Amino acid sequence: MTETGTGAGTGTGTGAGTTAVLPAGMRAVPVGRRALLVEVETSEEVAALHGELLRRRAVGALPGVDDIVPAARTVLVDGLDDPQALAAELPHWTIPRPRAEDGPERVIRMRFDGPDLDEVAQVWGIAPGELPGLFEEIVFRVAFCGFAPGFGYLTGLPGHLRLPRRATPRTCVPAGSVALAGPYAGVYPRSSPGGWQLIGSTDAVLWDPSREPAALLAPGARVRFRRAAR
């Protein structure tokens, strides 16, 4: 089942970390004439597939593809001459599971001063003072971006800590707000309306198009939050 034609995807070594997580349950649907939407079942599978597509593109195996867009349960590949050909090829790929140490690590210094912090602590059944320690322990990963340039949807929140969106969205969430909703955490790159629960804030610049890279949190990055000094 190993697809050897491109030589891609073999740089991550062998062993327990390279178990194929695809293609069980995978579905590929053409989107228009030039794109393919590949649907999987978990965000981990999205990360694995996204990583494999990037590796293959880097070695020239996906000519013409200018956008590879991961999302919650899908990866969109746009710019294909023949989406059906990729769809037919995908089931034969062996795709390594992403390893914990893959991707750049980003540490975000934050203050736990969000207006929803007490409410979130209450939902989690802890004292507000315990929330920062708990939050710092979680290793997040940028699953995908959307909503605004540089807004990363961070996965890694344990299932029992998931939160609903606020019943009434705020008309203005300040830039740098650290927020939670559903299975995701995120940091608002700029002020905007928003319905996520705000637990804190950061001075980190999430998005600066004149910087390289423009996005502090790009898909695949590992993210940890730390209390800002003082």
Add this chain to the structure above:
Amino acid sequence: MTVRHVDVVRAGALTTVQDLGRRGHRHLGVPRAGALDLPAHRLANRLVGNPDHAATLETTLAGLAVRAGCALTAAVTGAPCPVRVDGRPAAWGAPVRVERGAVLELGAATHGVRSYVAFDGGVGVAPVLGSRSRDLLSGLGPAPLREGDTLPLGRPCGPAAAVDTVASPGVPRELVLPVVPGPRDDWFAKDALRTLAIGAYRVAPASNRIGLRTEGPALPRARSGELPSEGMVLGAVQVPPDGRPVVFLADHPTTGGYPVIGVVPEDRLAAAAQARPGTPVRFVPLRRGAVAQPVRTVPGAGAVMPS
């Protein structure tokens, strides 16, 4: 001021700097942007000797006026409109010489929505992520033009095209949009594609660079519930909860949670860019794998006639 430039005398309803857009940043949440009527943008550039990627001005219905800060060559394409230089009629769809200090004016579009103005050398604002385009969804690129703005121009890079004139596009009676079904047509009732095909849709006034909104019969859903956010493509026909299809244009969001019933091929979107509110829209669902036939009712798609 010795730098080549133009000064904005009248900004018009919504005039933005556009080029071919930003590619390869959608995974960061950055829309492509770029000229909505790409054939018209390319043509304007060719008429003044620019490469395709040079930045032009995209107007919206009401035209604009700029004063030349240097002698320059300009060309106007896209939605047909009166063109004047210092009040004297000048050619639409042809290179126009504008002397330093003269005012180039585009009147209101006679039909269509968006006209394109190319200057030799192109609009020389600083690129952002490889493009000078204004993206109205995320606010990247230069702000829409305002009276009093000064726009730098690049260095002219070639002779203007040897062209007498360009065929002016006719007035399209209806907007015909072929639709490749999927990826989420299975989220809709069985007859939804048929409703899309035979429904009397019209272009809604709320249409903009993000999407062409429509008024007409709602497309019934077969499934309730939410679709987890997924990547969106240019031309996606997304159906929000009100059931009225929206065709995604250049500034569309990169991900979305409303199901996409089909996709309009990219080369047919220039016509959508020129369809005014109220224009009848005819969606033509294609078989998967069928190839859309080109039509020539697109403002800006006129052929260049050799001189």
